[in-house]
Amino acid sequence: MSSYAVEISDVTVRFRTKKRDVLALREVTLNVEPGEFIAIVGPSGCGKSTLLKLTSGLLAPSTGSVRLHGEDVTGPRKDVGYVFQKAALLEWRTARKNILLQAEMRHLPAREAQQRADELIEMTGLAGFEDAYPHELSGGMQQRVALCRALLHRPPVLLMDEPFGALDALTREQMNVELRRIWQETGTTVLLVTHSISEAVYLADRVVMVTARPGTVAGVVDVDLPVERDYGRTMADPEFARATQHIRDHLGAAQAAVVGD
Template identity: 85%
Template sequence: MSGSMSSYAVEIAGVSVRFRTKKRDVTALHDVTMHVEPGEFIAIVGPSGCGKSTLLKLASGLLAPSAGHVRLQGEDVTGARKDVGYVFQKAALLEWRTARKNILLQAEMRHMPARQARERTDELIAMTGLTGFEDAYPHELSGGMQQRVALCRALLHRPPVLLMDEPFGALDALTREQMNVELRRIWQETGTTVLLVTHSISEAVYLADRVVMITARPGTVAGTVDIELPAERDYGRTMSAPEFTDATRRIREHLGAAQAEVVGD
């Protein structure tokens, strides 16, 4: 099938990733197949070291598969892609630049028109609740605010696909809940396709349309759970909804069974 025939935002087909360490050969991922529809929010969960972050690197072109193929927006991924946004666990802001200038760093690197970049920055600052903190330096911002700046920076060029690698893992529980609510709202406003890697099953269920479960190394797809929750999700009511409880149970069962199969082998 040619790349132009694919209508998926992200397509990973029969992908394996192998690499050599000083002591042995390691298979990080084995025969992984998954796809993401345009505008869909997919969460990826699994044990530490199972290759979740590797999947994001494949989608962005930062890593090439040992077997299989990866497509983004219908095109074969053959190198680093400039049309994605990437948010990491740490905000990685430049301490000598204000919040606004940290966001605009993306524009400078991409040589975006200055006026367009300023207008887009103002729009994102308002969207993420950073109004009033535009001129604050990173050390003057809370962890949650720093991640909002990082999110703005990743969204500045309107990427069709946003990759998020455990973006709220370092935040305290309350701030993490608040960021979950904000991210869900921002995703609905922007319509961007999102791939989120997380260790939190509850976070995955609250945020996503579908949750993809990855087994312990060598990582492969253990299963997928469709999230049967309304588009508008009040955090408190969602956490107590029977659909939420059922989804988290099924994910734990999938991962538990997959882990038992790996141990049994």
């Protein structure tokens, strides 16, 4: 049995369209430890979201293999949580009932699901808003509901595809702080796709840099910051500046190399 939570081994993904074949990812290899927080950054269209779809089993690689906790991913997995850029809440259901939709779909025991929902509502600061409908919630609150829904079944792996991209800057900062805290409390393995280098460095243990399409891993940056990260102090930390600049420089060089090819 493998010790890794996620293993992506020499994966290439090709799509066929009516007009041409598209090489989305080329020979990508990535190993993720249990409980690790990984951020994936790179230019638009480089295949970042495709990596999450491969991990969840929503997409099969053209070549190579994907494994979760030592098991080959051969189809959609029930042991992952998924948070998208849009909260995708049902407008006719309250926050609590949107969270519990996960339990209904997975046929979880009702009492256990209710208790878990209560824990998550408290953990994410939604207490007092559990009976509100989506139109009564801010964008940040809606994403909290979506996060609770994804965590309801206690998935060992949480996939997040640009979950805060549509939020204003201040709300996004608040959600970064909340996500970092929730990750520490749950111990879930997280793979986060983001276009924000600063967000990636603040949140992650390691940042994976992906080149322009066809996407491949340009490098991995270890983030040498304290586990407990006050947002203001982290932004002023020399290590934060070093890591963000290194990623910018490296992605720029990788982009130039792809163009040169």
